[in-house]
Amino acid sequence: MTKRIILVEDQLIVRNGLKMIIEQDETLQIVAEASNGKEALQLLDKVQVDLVVMDIRMPEMNGIEATKHIRNRFPTMKILILTTFDDEEYAYQTLKDGASGFLVKSSEPQKLIASIHSVLVGGMVIQEDVAAKLMPKLLHHTAPSTPIEQLPALTNRELDIMKLVGEGNTNKEIAETLFLSIGTVKNHITHILNELELRDRTQLAIYAVRNGIV
Known part of the structure; x- marks a missing residue:
């Protein structure tokens, strides 16, 4: 139709x-x-x-x-x-x-x-360029739904990256904060998306906010 x-x-x-x-x-x-x-x-x-x-x-x-x-x-x-x-x-x-x-x-x-x-x-x-920055503002009244210890198995480094994504940081900013290469950050984000069965960075930012990572 x-x-x-x-x-x-x-x-x-x-x-x-x-x-x-x-x-x-x-x-x-x-x-x-x-x-x-x-x-x-x-x-x-x-x-x-x-x-x-x-x-x-x-x-x-x-x-x-x-x-x-x-x-x-x-x-x-x-x-x-x-x-x-x-x-x-x-x-x-x-x-x-x-x-x-x-x-x-x-x-x-x-x-x-x-x-x-x-x-x-x-x-x-x-828009991906502004999605992560918007999520905390749009969802700041949303209570965390899943304690961190009950999340799928992620490393401390991956949790750090997820937190920074949820706060609106770009890959470059995350790399500089954690002293990693941009390529390494991208690889971590890809693995996180696969582990959490999420489609893209926007969904990851929402997930981070809703589950109390941010």
């Missing part, structure tokens, strides 16, 4: 490029376009869609304001935020207000399409 999308972006050339990328997937269709959040709200009253793909910085009504209004009027609407700014504060605000994902426009086309599909089935997508 084709999924219907409204694309909200103020720069026409960027909007056309995004439309071409998204519609490479035959299951996705751009059924409406808007140049700001105000226009998007007007269109949502007229057109039935499954997802809003929206820029952050736009005239009249930006993506942050639009996210609030859309979620107030259409509580179940899924929203994927796109921006050229990998700023966790933008991400935090839109996710707090009900967006389902945050992705920078420089991402690979395949990642954009995969992110759209993930959001459509109820997933949350967060």
Whole structure:
């Protein structure tokens, strides 16, 4: 079944490029376009869609304001935020207000399409560059669910790395903190993901916060 999308972006050339990328997937269709959040709200009253793909910085009504209004009027609407700014504060605000994902426009086309599909089935997508920094803020009210001694067998070094991931550190920062090479850090993270049956760094950051590692 084709999924219907409204694309909200103020720069026409960027909007056309995004439309071409998204519609490479035959299951996705751009059924409406808007140049700001105000226009998007007007269109949502007229057109039935499954997802809003929206820029952050736009005239009249930006993506942050639009996210609030859309979620107030259409509580179940899924929203994927796109921006050229990998700023966790933008991400935090839109996710707090009900967006389902945050992705920078420089991402690979395949990642954009995969992110759209993930959001459509109820997933949350967060740009990897800012994901770990956001998790403690988004989940700081979540109580630890698993004592460290009951976690799958991880070395003390791996627990240290998991803690640093959960605190929002990059591989380079972790390597410098623990006096390791970046390659060694990457290998440890790969092993941790396999041991915990997690998909990626974002899930690892969430796991670290929820289980009291951070």
